[in-house]
Amino acid sequence: MPRETPYLQVADALRARIKAGEWAIGEKLPSRARFAEEYGVGQSVAQRAMERLIIEGLPEGRSGSGTYVRRPRERLRMVRSRHRERRGGSPFRADMKEQGRAGTWESRSVARTPAPDHIAERLAIEPGDLCVVTTYEFLADGLPVQLSESWEPMAITDGTPIVLPEMGPHAGAGVVERMRSIGVEIDTAVEIPRPARASQAQANLLGISVGDLVMQIERTYYDMDGRPVETADIVVPDVRWEVAYEIGIQRD
Numbered sequence: 001m002p003r004e005t006p007y008l009q010v011a012d013a014l015r016a017r018i019k020a021g022e023w024a025i026g027e028k029l030p031s032r033a034r035f036a037e038e039y040g041v042g043q044s045v046a047q048r049a050m051e052r053l054i055i056e057g058l059p060e061g062r063s064g065s066g067t068y069v070r071r072p073r074e075r076l077r078m079v080r081s082r083h084r085e086r087r088g089g090s091p092f093r094a095d096m097k098e099q100g101r102a103g104t105w106e107s108r109s110v111a112r113t114p115a116p117d118h119i120a121e122r123l124a125i126e127p128g129d130l131c132v133v134t135t136y137e138f139l140a141d142g143l144p145v146q147l148s149e150s151w152e153p154m155a156i157t158d159g160t161p162i163v164l165p166e167m168g169p170h171a172g173a174g175v176v177e178r179m180r181s182i183g184v185e186i187d188t189a190v191e192i193p194r195p196a197r198a199s200q201a202q203a204n205l206l207g208i209s210v211g212d213l214v215m216q217i218e219r220t221y222y223d224m225d226g227r228p229v230e231t232a233d234i235v236v237p238d239v240r241w242e243v244a245y246e247i248g249i250q251r252d
Contacts, residue, residue, distance in 0.1 A: 093172075
């Protein structure tokens with residue numbers, strides 16, 4: 001076994017055994033000490049190999065109990081398209097309906113929050129300008145599938161019925177519909193996807209493991225004049241969703 005990557009060799013061997021069904025779904029795996037002895041490596045090597053497999057989503061660790069083979073999770077496709085904004089209401093709820101699932105969410109808004117530098121740059125405002133920041137935990141059939149943190153400048157929404165996104169007559173509507181109700185027509189959305197690893201806080205909320213792959217999407221909405229009117233950071237767990245972008249082709 002090559003000295004430089006023994007834990008990867010052990011991980012490869014265990015991955016193959018798990019996928020071959022040597023242990024049934026829900027069955028407890030042997031201890032790290034047992035694997036270390038079996039493969040002639042130290043327990044720290046066996047530990048690293050198991051941690052890698054946990055990150056990949058094959059087994060799961062249960063505090064105080066051990067490591068078990070995890071049931072494969074169904075991976076769905078999340079299509080990002082300008083058409084999703086034309087259906088009215090919440091784009092997320094419409095997305096989930098198309099998947100045959102009930103889309104709901106929990107949220108918390110804080111008004112009069114000074115914009116940090118990176119948010120101010122994205123919204124073309126001054127650092128410290130007041131915003132409403134809203135955190136979301138999106139659920140499909142009651143299970144967490146997506147997180148989001150949204151920022152809206154109070155210079156646009158203050159004194160209107162939509163200043164708090166999840167309160168008032170347009171609660172539960174998407175950003176496009178809410179802004180339209182106060183005369184702000186959103187023309188463009190720009191999204192920047194970046195792969196990342198789940199933090200402890202994200203893992204806790206999404207029910208995944210720390211270090212699991214996630215897709216972080218930086219999204220900003222612009223009005224007809226090119227003014228940014230909302231920006232958000234969206235976190236999608238890779239183990240549950242693949243993100244696909246639909247690009248329309250203009251015909252002459």
